[in-house]
Every structure is written in C-alpha cells, then in structure tokens.
Amino acid sequence: MATLQLNNITKHFGDTAVIKGIDLEVNDREFVVFVGPSGCGKSTLMRIIAGLESATDGDIVIDGQRMNDVGPADRGLAMVFQSYALYPHMTVEGNMGFSMRLAGVPKEERRAKVLETAKILQLEPLLDRKPKALSGGQRQRVAIGRAIVRNPSIFLFDEPLSNLDAALRVQMRIELARLHEKLNATMIYVTHDQIEAMTMADKIVVLHDGVVEQVGSPMALYHHPANRFVAGFIGSPKMNFFDVELISTSPEGVQVRLPGGGECTVPVNAQALENASSENTPIESQPALELGIRPEHLVLDEAGALSGQIEVLERLGGQTSLYVRMGDLLVTLMTDGDVAYRVHETIRFGFAPERAHLFAADGRALPSLAQHPLAGLTRHDNRTSGDAEALA
Amino acid sequence: MTKTRASGRTVGGLRTLSLQAPAVTLLLLWMIIPLGMTIWFSFQYYNLLMPGMSGFAGVENYEYLLTDPALWKAMGNTLLLVGWVLAITVVGGTLLAVLFQQDFAGRGIARVLAISPFFVMPTVSALVWKNMMMHPSNGVLAWLANSLGLPAVDWFSALPLTSIVIIVAWQWLPFALLILLTAMQSLDEDQVEAARMDGAGPIAIFFFITLPHLKRAISVVIMIEMIFLLTIFAEIFVTTSGGPGLATTNLAYLIYMRALLDFDVGVASAGGVIAIILANIVAIFLVRMVAKNLED
Numbered sequence: 001m002a003t004l005q006l007n008n009i010t011k012h013f014g015d016t017a018v019i020k021g022i023d024l025e026v027n028d029r030e031f032v033v034f035v036g037p038s039g040c041g042k043s044t045l046m047r048i049i050a051g052l053e054s055a056t057d058g059d060i061v062i063d064g065q066r067m068n069d070v071g072p073a074d075r076g077l078a079m080v081f082q083s084y085a086l087y088p089h090m091t092v093e094g095n096m097g098f099s100m101r102l103a104g105v106p107k108e109e110r111r112a113k114v115l116e117t118a119k120i121l122q123l124e125p126l127l128d129r130k131p132k133a134l135s136g137g138q139r140q141r142v143a144i145g146r147a148i149v150r151n152p153s154i155f156l157f158d159e160p161l162s163n164l165d166a167a168l169r170v171q172m173r174i175e176l177a178r179l180h181e182k183l184n185a186t187m188i189y190v191t192h193d194q195i196e197a198m199t200m201a202d203k204i205v206v207l208h209d210g211v212v213e214q215v216g217s218p219m220a221l222y223h224h225p226a227n228r229f230v231a232g233f234i235g236s237p238k239m240n241f242f243d244v245e246l247i248s249t250s251p252e253g254v255q256v257r258l259p260g261g262g263e264c265t266v267p268v269n270a271q272a273l274e275n276a277s278s279e280n281t282p283i284e285s286q287p288a289l290e291l292g293i294r295p296e297h298l299v300l301d302e303a304g305a306l307s308g309q310i311e312v313l314e315r316l317g318g319q320t321s322l323y324v325r326m327g328d329l330l331v332t333l334m335t336d337g338d339v340a341y342r343v344h345e346t347i348r349f350g351f352a353p354e355r356a357h358l359f360a361a362d363g364r365a366l367p368s369l370a371q372h373p374l375a376g377l378t379r380h381d382n383r384t385s386g387d388a389e390a391l392a
Numbered sequence: 393m394t395k396t397r398a399s400g401r402t403v404g405g406l407r408t409l410s411l412q413a414p415a416v417t418l419l420l421l422w423m424i425i426p427l428g429m430t431i432w433f434s435f436q437y438y439n440l441l442m443p444g445m446s447g448f449a450g451v452e453n454y455e456y457l458l459t460d461p462a463l464w465k466a467m468g469n470t471l472l473l474v475g476w477v478l479a480i481t482v483v484g485g486t487l488l489a490v491l492f493q494q495d496f497a498g499r500g501i502a503r504v505l506a507i508s509p510f511f512v513m514p515t516v517s518a519l520v521w522k523n524m525m526m527h528p529s530n531g532v533l534a535w536l537a538n539s540l541g542l543p544a545v546d547w548f549s550a551l552p553l554t555s556i557v558i559i560v561a562w563q564w565l566p567f568a569l570l571i572l573l574t575a576m577q578s579l580d581e582d583q584v585e586a587a588r589m590d591g592a593g594p595i596a597i598f599f600f601i602t603l604p605h606l607k608r609a610i611s612v613v614i615m616i617e618m619i620f621l622l623t624i625f626a627e628i629f630v631t632t633s634g635g636p637g638l639a640t641t642n643l644a645y646l647i648y649m650r651a652l653l654d655f656d657v658g659v660a661s662a663g664g665v666i667a668i669i670l671a672n673i674v675a676i677f678l679v680r681m682v683a684k685n686l687e688d
Contacts, residue, residue, distance in 0.1 A: 052585050073591035085582035089604040098600070099590035150590070 002063060002076070002153030002186040003028050004049065009058035011044055011210075018044050020210040021058070026154075026188065026203075031180050034190045035197040036207035037233070042190045043158055045207070049188065050079050050156055063153065073099075078147035079156040082163065084139045086131040086146075092118075093127040096145045117145045120182070137168045144176075148183065157189040161196060173199060194234055198222070206230050223372035228290065228363040237295045237321065237332045239357075244291045253369065254358055256289060259326060262305030266291070266356045268366035290359040295321070295332040297355040300339070304350025306331075310343050322347070427668075433661035440655035453662040463663070465638045466646040467670065473557060473642055474621045480561040481617060482610055485568025489606075490598065492569070493576045503573070510566035514626040521559045522548070522631045552632050552639040559627050564620075568613045575609035576602070611685040615678055622671055643667045 004026040011019040019041045026032050034042040047053040049060060051072035060067045067075050086095050094101075096117060097110045105113075118124045121141045131139055140160060147155055157176075161169045177200055180187055191197055197204050198218045206213040206221065206229075213233075214226040225231035231239050244256040247263065249270035257263055298306075308326035315337065322333040324347065333349060341347060358366045437449045457463050492503050509517065525532050526547035534544035547555040579602065587601050625644045628634055634641035634649065641649070647667065651660030 050589065052588065072585075072588050077589070079586070079589050081582045081586060083580065083582045085580065085586035087583060087587070087601065087604075089607070098587070098592075102591045102596055102600075146586075146590075 004154060004186070004188070005059075005061040006045075006049070007059040007061065009045070009048060009060070010056045011041070011048060011053070012056045018210055019048070019055075022207075022210075022212055024205060024212065024215070026186060029184055029186055031177075031187045031189065031200055031202045032205060033197040033201035033203070034188065034205050034207055035192065035194060035233075036213075038192060040207040041210040042192075042207045046079075046156055046158055046188065046190050049154075050077055051075050076153040077156055078150045078152035078154075079158065080140075080143045080147050080160045082159040084131075084143040084163075086139060086142055088131055091128050091130055092123060092134070092142050092145075095131065095142055096149050098146070099150050113149055114145075117148045120148065120179070121145050136164050137172065140164060140172060141175075144179070148179075153186065155183075155185055155187040157187065159191055160189075161191070162193070169196075176200060194236060198234070204234075206233060208233075217375070217377060219372070219377045220375045223375045224368060225357065225365055227365055228292070228359045231292050231357055231359070231365065235294050237334070239292045239294050240298070240329075240331045241359075242291045242293075242329065244289050244358075246289055253353070254289075254366065256291060256358070258291070258305050259329070260306055264305060264353055264356070266353050266358050266366075267369045268358050269369055270366065288361055292357040292359060293351050293355060295334040298331070298333045298349050298351050300333075300335055300347060301350040302348055304348040306350060307346060307348040309346050310341055313341065313343055324349070430661045430664045430668075433657055434665050436658050436661075438656075438658040438661075440657065449658060453658045454666075457659055457662050457666065462638055462641065462646060463666070466641045466643050469553060469638075469640065470622065470642040470644075470670075472553060473560065473624060474618060476557045477561045477564060477621055478614060478617055480557070481564045481568040482613060484561075484565050485572050485613065486603070486606060486610070488565070488569045489572035489576050490602065492573055507566040507570050509563055510570070512563070514563065515630050517563055518559055518627040518630040521555075521562070526555055548632050549636055552636060556624075556627055556631065556640050559631070560621065560624055563627075564617055567617065571609050571613050572606055575606050579605050608685050611682045615682050618674065618678060622667075622674070643670065 004024075006022055006024040009019055009022045010017065022045060034045060036042050044053060048055045051067070051070065055068065062075060062077075087098065090098065093111070093114050096114045097105075100110045100113065114127070115124070118127055121144060123138070123141055123145055126134060126138060126142075131142065134142065140163075143160070160176075161172050164172060173196060180200075189196070189200065201218055203215060204218055204221055205215050208229050214221060214230045216224075218234075221230060221234045225234060228241070232241070242259055244258055247255040247257055249255070250265075253265045253267040254270045255263060255265045306326065308324035308329075308331060310322050311325045311330065312323040314321040314323075318337045320335050320337055320339050322335060322339075322341065324331045324333055354368075354370065357368075360366065434453055435449055435451075437445045437447055437452075439445060488506065492499065492506065496502075512520075523530065526534075528534050528544050528546040531544075531547075533547070537544050545551070583601055583605075584597055587597050592600060623644045624642060625648065628640050628642065628645050629648075632640045634645045643663070644667070647660050647663040650656050650663055654660075
C-alpha cells in the first residue's frame with residue numbers, strides 16, 4: 001500500500017511563485033506522469049514530494065501520514081535522477097548497495113539483495129564495473145536498480161530517459177512499464193515528452209505555470225481535453241485551432257461558422273457558454289469561440305468545408321503531414337502515406353463534427369455531449385488486452 | 393620513423409625535428425649544464441677559503457657529508473617539515489573548502505581573505521610571524537597567553553621546527569583551499585541529493601561523496617606543495633637561521649651553509665646531488681600515486 005496526497009501545495013522562490021496551490025491524489029500502484037512544458041514546476045513538485053525541497057505551504061501525505069517534516073531518506077521513497085547521479089568512485093554493486101551500507105546492513109545480506117535486483121535488470125555481468133565503464137542505458141538501469149534495492153513505497157522518476165538516444169528510449173520505456181507491473185509499486189514520473197506520458201501513464205497530470213490544468217487517463221486527455229492548453233499540449237502534431245463565429249446553440253450542439261464560410265454543428269454542451277453570457281446579450285456580440293481539430297482528424301474531402309494551399313509536405317512513408325495555408329493560418333493535416341499531392345496545390349478537406357472541440361474565450365473546453373468509448377480506458381486495460389470486459 | 397596521427401599531421405621526421413630542435417636544445421642545456429657542473433664540483437676539492445687546494449677528490453666530499461650528522465638531521469627536518477605542512481594544509485584545506493562552499497552572508501569577501509596569505513611573499517610573512525605573532529614579549533600569541541595567565545612561549549627557541557611548520561602551513565593552506573574549493577564546485581549536486589535520498593547524513597556525504605570527489609584535486613595539491621616544500625629556505629633564513637643548533641636546518645639550508653658560510657663548493661655540490669636523489673625518490677612514489685589517481 002502506498003498512496004500520496006498533496007493538499008494545496010505552494011512553493012515560492014523569493015517573490016516568484018513556482019507552484020500555485022496543487023491538490024493531487026495518487027492511488028496505490030498507480031503510474032502517474034507529471035507532464036508540462038519546461039518551467040511549469042513539474043520537477044519542483046517532484047522534489048517537494050521527495051523532500052529535497054520544502055513546500056512553502058500545504059501538506060504532503062504518504063499513506064495517511066503527514067510527511068512535511070520528515071527527511072528525504074525516511075519517507076520511503078526512491079528517486080531516479082535525470083543525470084542518473086551515480087557515485088562515480090563506486091562500482092555498480094557499491095552504488096546499488098549504498099543505502100543498505102549506510103543503514104548498516106551486513107555485507108552478505110547486502111550482496112544477496114543487490115544480486116536479486118541485478119537479476120531483474122540484467123546487470124549481473126556489470127556488478128564490478130564503475131559507472132564510467134557503462135553505456136548510457138546501463139547507467140540508467142543501475143540508477144533504477146539503486147532505487148529498487150531500497151524497496152520504496154513510491155518510485156520517483158525525474159525525466160529518466162531524456163539523456164538516452166531514441167531507440168534506447170523506446171526500449172527503456174517498455175522496460176519501465178514491465179517493471180511497474182512486476183514490482184506492483186506506485187510510480188511518479190516527470191517528463192516533458194508526451195509520448196512517454198501517453199504510453200506509460202495510468203494517470204497524467206498536466207501542469208502549466210504551477211497549476212494543474214487537468215488530471216486524467218491518457219485517452220481522456222486526448223479525447224476530452226479540459227481546456228485549450230491541454231488540447232494543444234497533448235497530441236502530436238499539435239491540434240489546429242480556428243477562430244469561429246457562433247451562429248446558434250441547440251440541445252444537439254453549437255452551430256458555428258468556419259473560416260471560408262462553411263457551417264458546422266459541433267455536438268457539445270452549450271450550457272457553459274450560455275451561463276457565461278447574460279441572457280439578453282445578442283448572439284452576434286457573444287465572445288469569440290475557437291474550434292480545435294487534431295491533424296489526424298482532418299480528412300481530405302472534395303466536398304469538405306475547408307480549403308487551402310499546401311505549403312510544405314512531409315512524407316514519412318506510412319503517413320504524410322501536409323501543412324496547408326489558410327489565410328493567416330497554417331493548418332496541419334495527417335493523411336495517408338500514398339497521397340499524390342504536390343506543394344502549392346489547393347486541396348479541400350473536412351472533419352467529422354464529433355471529432356472537433358470547441359473552446360470558449362477563456363480557454364475552457366465546452367464538454368462533449370457524447371463520451372468517447374475509450375476515454376475511460378487505463379493502461380491496466382491495455383496490459384490485459386485479452387480481457388474483453390475492459391472495453392465493454 | 394615518420395608517424396602519421398589520426399589528424400593527418402606527421403610526427404617526428406627530419407623536417408619537424410629540425411623545427412623543434414632549438415627549443416629542445418635550449419631546455420636540455422638549461423638543465424644539463426647546471427646539473428653537470430654540480431656533479432663535477434661534487435668530485436673536486438673546491439673551497440674558496442683554501443685556493444691552493446684543488447683537483448680530483450673522488451668520493452671524499454660525499455664521505456665527509458654522509459658521515460656528518462648534520463646531513464641526517466637536515467634530511468629528517470626536511471621530511472618532517474614537508475610531512476607536517478602537507479598534513480595540515482590538506483586536512484585543513486579540505487575542511488575549509490567544505491566550510492566556504494556553504495552559503496553565508498559575505499562569503500565572497502571571506503573567501504578572498506582566506507586566500508590572501510598566499511599572496512604575501514615568504515620573507516615578509518616569516519617576519520610578520522616572527523616579530524608580531526610569535527615574539528615572546530611583543531607578539532600576539534604572548535599577549536594571548538599572558539591574558540589567560542599563562543607564561544609566554546618563546547616559540548623560536550622552545551619549539552623551533554613547530555614554529556617553522558606553523559608559518560609555512562599558514563602560507564600554503566590558502567593554496568590547498570583554492571584548489572579544493574574549485575574542485576568542490578564541480579561536485580554534481582544530484583549526487584549529493586541521491587545520497588540524501590539513500591539516507592546519508594552530512595558526515596556520510598563528506599566521507600562517501602565529497603572526499604572521493606576531491607581525491608584527484610588533493611593529489612594535485614600534494615604534488616605541487618611537495619615540490620615547493622622540499623626547497624623551503626626564506627622562512628628559515630629570516631627566522632631561525634637553521635637554529636638553535638641544527639633544529640630547523642633542512643637540506644636546502646644545509647647546502648646554503650656549506651656553500652656560502654663555509655665556502656666549501658665541493659661539499660655543497662655533493663649536498664646538492666644528494667638533494668636531487670632525495671627529491672627523485674619522493675617524486676617516483678608521488679608521480680605514481682598521482683598518475684594512478686588521475687587515471688581513475
């Protein structure tokens with residue numbers, strides 16, 4: 001059992017507030033990923049959880065106990081650093097056994113425990129080497145091994161894969177997911193890489209400017225972003241945004257006028273919009289709306305509502321990215337790898353209205369009328385993919 | 393014999409050798425001529441007070457020197473001086489480096505003040521210590537002892553070698569501090585934090601993280617200080633003139649006494665050769681130790 005609660009955590013460095021009141025609940029055996037652009041406070045938040053930094057205000061509760069005044073070593077946590085932070089003058093075995101050596105564990109016991117951990121991570125042939133003689137991926141595994149040996153209730157990972165090359169990163173991602181399953185531990189993982197966030201997380205916490213923008217499963221964040229920031233941050237390439245004019249609202253959704261004159265009814269709940277404006281405001285003076293559509297949800301369509309000229313074409317083989325000029329906008333479109341278009345051709349394209357998102361002027365998303373069938377999916381369901389009821 | 397490096401530059405060969413030759417020759421002569429003359433004189437009767445006596449002396453100069461108890465006393469003093477000063481500066485320098493690495497108000501000024509003794513020239517600092525610190529009636533230490541009701545210590549007659557060690561250590565401590573402080577700044581903060589997560593307190597962090605990190609810098613400090621400490625002269629000349637008796641005579645001072653007080657160039661040269669041999673013995677151990685540390 002290892003749960004973590006953060007209650008209204010704030011952190012100031014001098015006059016600048018880095019973390020502006022964060023509430024968060026991490027359940028037992030959950031894989032939680034903090035994601036956000038650089039400077040959003042995600043690493044600081046993790047350091048506060050680890051006890052390396054003290055919170056200016058708020059409570060850190062681990063397994064029901066308030067931990068604010070407990071030292072980093074006594075919180076039952078282990079951390080893997082971005083730079084690995086291996087002790088350069090100790091062998092792999094020395095590195096992994098260091099915490100036990102400080103705790104006064106007898107040498108035999110120490111060795112047994114290190115060997116057991118080394119087996120999990122395939123580090124056995126490297127135990128006598130020093131960190132200098134290891135490759136990046138091996139150092140990474142030693143750093144993880146050093147954390148495992150401590151048998152922590154919660155693992156903390158601070159951007160652990162960002163120093164690895166792309167191929168190794170994919171491999172370590174899979175290895176970490178497997179490790180999470182094997183150790184059945186609670187893990188908190190900080191990254192700015194949304195692929196890592198999407199593939200590994202049970203729960204993603206999107207941070208921006210020291211506040212939590214949204215908490216949810218990867219699919220929930222992808223299909224139902226709570227606001228414009230999350231919509232733009234999750235998903236690659238980035239979501240396209242269009243300024244649209246409001247025509248009318250109805251229980252079936254919100255009718256808007258697209259750039260280029262087309263019209264479209266997006267099935268979202270307009271209640272939020274109506275509440276925001278006073279009742280007798282004429283519809284023409286309603287605040288501007290923004291329509292968001294992901295590049296992969298824009299489809300080439302001769303009868304589509306949108307059109308523009310191809311400015312750049314990126315062929316990846318399996319798929320092609322089209323960057324289409326629409327007046328001031330550069331719209332990204334992901335299509336099939338076999339499209340025969342050339343640069344400067346004019347194309348028409350459209351989208352399925354239920355794939356579109358509408359954002360009010362303050363950036364909040366208007367909630368969809370229908371929940372996406374996969375939005376409730378967790379990574380646990382992916383792991384036991386043979387289990388049919390997960391999708392039911 | 394012409395080799396080509398990976399960079400495509402050729403090494404050796406007649407053309408490059410001829411370009412290197414003037415510099416190499418100059419350096420070689422610079423070293424060889426004084427060394428050769430020292431060795432040559434060490435086998436000659438050459439006493440400025442006895443101009444009539446000259447010619448080949450064989451090993452007589454060496455025999456005279458090696459049977460002279462002053463030589464062994466001087467060698468012992470040299471090793472004691474080097475050993476104590478090294479111990480004080482390395483231990484003290486490491487502790488001070490840890491102290492000055494902490495964040496406190498006025499740290500920049502404190503660092504400059506702590507390093508400044510290194511910039512005082514040896515004769516001046518020795519005189520300051522002799523006349524203002526250790527003087528039995530005017531000195532600060534005497535005043536301190538008196539105000540505590542203790543008798544003043546006449547440092548240079550009661551504890552001559554200790555006094556020299558204190559003066560020299562005071563001069564070289566800033567050097568050790570400077571080198572170790574810069575090394576300390578390159579310590580990866582993540583390692584310290586990882587150790588804290590692993591349960592290390594300040595003392596464990598010092599012994600398991602900081603000290604191993606400083607190992608290389610410490611061996612550099614030892615090597616450089618050793619080179620200079622083997623030839624300490626000014627501090628002894630200004631304060632005790634090697635006395636009382638031979639209590640503070642080191643090898644360098646002994647050679648000076650033989651050459652410029654006894655005017656016996658032959659014996660002084662033999663002393664010089666012995667000093668070279670001693671320095672080389674020390675250097676072999678030292679270079680090995682340092683080279684091993686630098687490899688890690």
